[in-house]
Amino acid sequence: MEKELRLMKGNEAIAEAAIRTGADGYFGYPITPQSEILEYLMEANPQETTGMVVLQAESEVAAINMVYGGAACGKKVMTSSSSPGISLKQEGITYIAGAELPCLIVNVVRGGPGLGTIQPAQSDYFQATKGGGHGDYHLLVLAPASVQEMADFVELGFDLAFKYRNPVMILSDGAIGQMMEKVWLKPQKKRSEEIFPWATTGKPASRPRNIITSLDLDPERQERFNLKLIAKYREMEEKEVRFEEFMTEDAEYLFVAYGSSARLCQKALQLARAEGIKAGLLRLITLFPFPKKRLNELAGRMKGMLAVEMSAGQMVEDVMLSVNGKTRVSHYGRMGGMIATPEEVVENLKSFIKG
Amino acid sequence: MAEITFNDIIKPENLTYRKSRLMTDNVMHYCPGCGHGTAHNVLAEVLEEENLQERTVGITPVGCSVLMYNYIDVDFQEAAHGRAPALATAVKRLMPDKFVFTYQGDGDLAAIGTAETIHTCNRGENILIIFINNGIYGMTGGQMAPTTLPGMKSSTSPYGRDVSRMGSPIKMADIVALLPGTCYVTRQSVNTAGGVRKFKKALKKAVQYQNENRGTCFIEVVSNCPSGWKMTPVESNKWMEENMFPYYPLGDIKVPAE
Numbered sequence: 177m178e179k180e181l182r183l184m185k186g187n188e189a190i191a192e193a194a195i196r197t198g199a200d201g202y203f204g205y206p207i208t209p210q211s212e213i214l215e216y217l218m219e220a221n222p223q224e225t226t227g228m229v230v231l232q233a234e235s236e237v238a239a240i241n242m243v244y245g246g247a248a249c250g251k252k253v254m255t256s257s258s259s260p261g262i263s264l265k266q267e268g269i270t271y272i273a274g275a276e277l278p279c280l281i282v283n284v285v286r287g288g289p290g291l292g293t294i295q296p297a298q299s300d301y302f303q304a305t306k307g308g309g310h311g312d313y314h315l316l317v318l319a320p321a322s323v324q325e326m327a328d329f330v331e332l333g334f335d336l337a338f339k340y341r342n343p344v345m346i347l348s349d350g351a352i353g354q355m356m357e358k359v360w361l362k363p364q365k366k367r368s369e370e371i372f373p374w375a376t377t378g379k380p381a382s383r384p385r386n387i388i389t390s391l392d393l394d395p396e397r398q399e400r401f402n403l404k405l406i407a408k409y410r411e412m413e414e415k416e417v418r419f420e421e422f423m424t425e426d427a428e429y430l431f432v433a434y435g436s437s438a439r440l441c442q443k444a445l446q447l448a449r450a451e452g453i454k455a456g457l458l459r460l461i462t463l464f465p466f467p468k469k470r471l472n473e474l475a476g477r478m479k480g481m482l483a484v485e486m487s488a489g490q491m492v493e494d495v496m497l498s499v500n501g502k503t504r505v506s507h508y509g510r511m512g513g514m515i516a517t518p519e520e521v522v523e524n525l526k527s528f529i530k531g
Numbered sequence: 532m533a534e535i536t537f538n539d540i541i542k543p544e545n546l547t548y549r550k551s552r553l554m555t556d557n558v559m560h561y562c563p564g565c566g567h568g569t570a571h572n573v574l575a576e577v578l579e580e581e582n583l584q585e586r587t588v589g590i591t592p593v594g595c596s597v598l599m600y601n602y603i604d605v606d607f608q609e610a611a612h613g614r615a616p617a618l619a620t621a622v623k624r625l626m627p628d629k630f631v632f633t634y635q636g637d638g639d640l641a642a643i644g645t646a647e648t649i650h651t652c653n654r655g656e657n658i659l660i661i662f663i664n665n666g667i668y669g670m671t672g673g674q675m676a677p678t679t680l681p682g683m684k685s686s687t688s689p690y691g692r693d694v695s696r697m698g699s700p701i702k703m704a705d706i707v708a709l710l711p712g713t714c715y716v717t718r719q720s721v722n723t724a725g726g727v728r729k730f731k732k733a734l735k736k737a738v739q740y741q742n743e744n745r746g747t748c749f750i751e752v753v754s755n756c757p758s759g760w761k762m763t764p765v766e767s768n769k770w771m772e773e774n775m776f777p778y779y780p781l782g783d784i785k786v787p788a789e
Contacts, residue, residue, distance in 0.1 A: 200625055201621060201624065201625055203621065229621075229624045229625055231620070231621075231624065233617070233650075234646055234647070234649075234650035235646060237614070237617075237646075237647075238614070238617040238620075238646065238647055238650065239617075241610065241611060241614035241617035241618055241621075241647070242617050242618065242620055242621035243621070244608075244610070244611075244614075244617075244618055244621075245590070245608060245610075245617065245618030245619060245620065245621035245622045246621035246622070246625050248608045248618070248622070249588070249621075249622055249625055249626055251621075251625045253621065253625070267611055268611060268614070271610075271611050275609075376588045376606035376607065376608050376622070377588070377606065377626065377629070378584075378585045378586040378587060378588060378605075378606055378629055379584055379585060379587070379604065379605055379606050380585050381585075385600070385604050385605055385606050385607065386606045386607075387600045387606070387607050387608075387609070388607070388608045388609065389600065389607075389608075389609035390609070391597065391598075391609055
């Protein structure tokens with residue numbers, strides 16, 4: 177089968193990519209604006225074709241714990257939700273991180289706090305990148321800015337999850353989940369039959385029993401485990417930082433953005449350049465690990481950086497930590513489901529330049 | 532008839548009661564007189580006799596039996612509090628040829644995990660749920676459980692469970708028996724040799740039904756908690772027989788049509 181060009185919603189692209197990449201299971205619960213993922217999978221009914229299990233759970237809590245059980249068997253399993261549902265999943269996510277299991281979690285972010293709104297937002301950045309649940313851990317976080325990346329990051333996410341035995345999150349938003357674009361879909365892959373030596377698949381005589389747990393009552397051993405996790409996160413910071421730069425060679429001012437905000441910054445960049453402002457853009461693709469080194473390098477030759485995000489100012493804190501005072505940093509963001517216009521962003525850049 | 536010597540008696544083939552080969556040599560953390568150890572051994576015997584070690588995945592709860600994976604030599608997953616049936620659902624759906632069981636206490640199964648219990652049974656997942664009901668939170672030090680009896684004292688019901696304020700003890704086996712997804716629901720005990728034999732028989736039936744994909748099997752074991760109840764093991768068993776069994780009567784609640 178050749179790769180195929182389709183017109184799809186971001187949510188549908190995630191679902192179709194999950195089937196094609198050979199996922200073993202999806203466990204979900206309906207919530208706007210991402211219900212199309214579960215709906216698409218139910219309609220596609222991959223259990224009959226690839227053998228992929230698709231199950232509507234009784235809650236987000238149950239869904240993430242199904243993911244935990246499946247991941248503990250070494251299966252390629254995933255779930256998706258939107259902000260309030262992702263909050264419910266945090267218990268399961270910290271157990272999965274603590275048990276060092278691979279899985280994929282999709283958050284199609286909507287405005288909050290609380291029940292908030294069903295419109296797009298980027299206000300779950302802290303939750304996604306700093307852990308989210310209790311205990312010292314990180315997810316590897318991918319931020320798609322197009323329907324194409326929604327599809328591509330499913331396979332990439334699973335690859336990274338298994339490489340590091342760590343949960344990976346696709347942090348999207350309601351705009352990318354709902355909008356339709358053309359997307360190149362990869363050919364169908366067969367589901368893997370690999371049996372991992374650590375997975376709970378029934379104990380043969382040839383190995384000791386496998387125990388998947390996040391519990392260790394011995395504080396010295398638990399601390400050694402914490403150090404091991406930290407080493408894993410440092411390795412991600414060395415090897416997995418992904419970002420994209422636009423017109424940074426001669427830029428004096430840098431937009432820093434991800435997802436939907438990065439797309440409107442691409443337009444704002446053109447508008448600013450037309451007015452003679454030497455603007456550039458660094459689009460984050462991984463939110464954790466964060467491109468600290470690159471931002472610190474760029475800070476040396478920038479007059480300022482403007483973090484643009486649909487939140488009250490979350491990602492901007494990591495920009496500040498990265499540049500460590502080398503240049504001015506400010507933030508512009510709309511909230512509650514409001515999306516800034518490129519013109520608005522340029523106006524904000526101009527007032528930032530004036531100081 | 533030839534004379535039977537001591538050495539004949541201790542020959543392995545002549546031993547009727549022995550530790551299951553699937554029980555590890557790890558020292559158990561359970562309190563003296565607690566039913567968990569017996570329940571573990573009976574389960575291990577059944578897994579051994581049914582040749583299930585190579586295809587068993589067990590899910591342990593949060594509670595006294597959280598460390599069960601140290602005692603039975605099969606693959607285990609340790610769930611978050613109350614979530615074991617959700618893990619088991621995924622394991623069985625993704626690997627239908629495995630024998631999958633959860634082992635949960637009353638706080639885990641009947642309080643925080645009620646939704647997972649009900650919906651797993653309602654979907655009729657082909658798993659076995661073993662429910663140890665001792666009417667108290669043992670591990671955290673004897674707090675009131677959803678199954679604590681009316682008037683029963685615990686560290687969070689120091690004047691006795693007042694059902695007008697705290698509700699009545701919940702009978703989970705009777706509730707899940709109402710769901711079409713359950714195939715076999717029974718309530719057993721392990722405080723006597725007869726009880727142990729019946730529990731073992733129930734486990735064997737559950738293995739058979741899971742092999743036949745007949746739906747969820749739910750075995751409640753009414754058990755004791757000498758430490759939490761602040762009694763000697765003998766007193767606790769007597770108290771259980773006199774107080775727990777009338778409220779949670781032993782026997783089959785639902786059996787599949789043959």
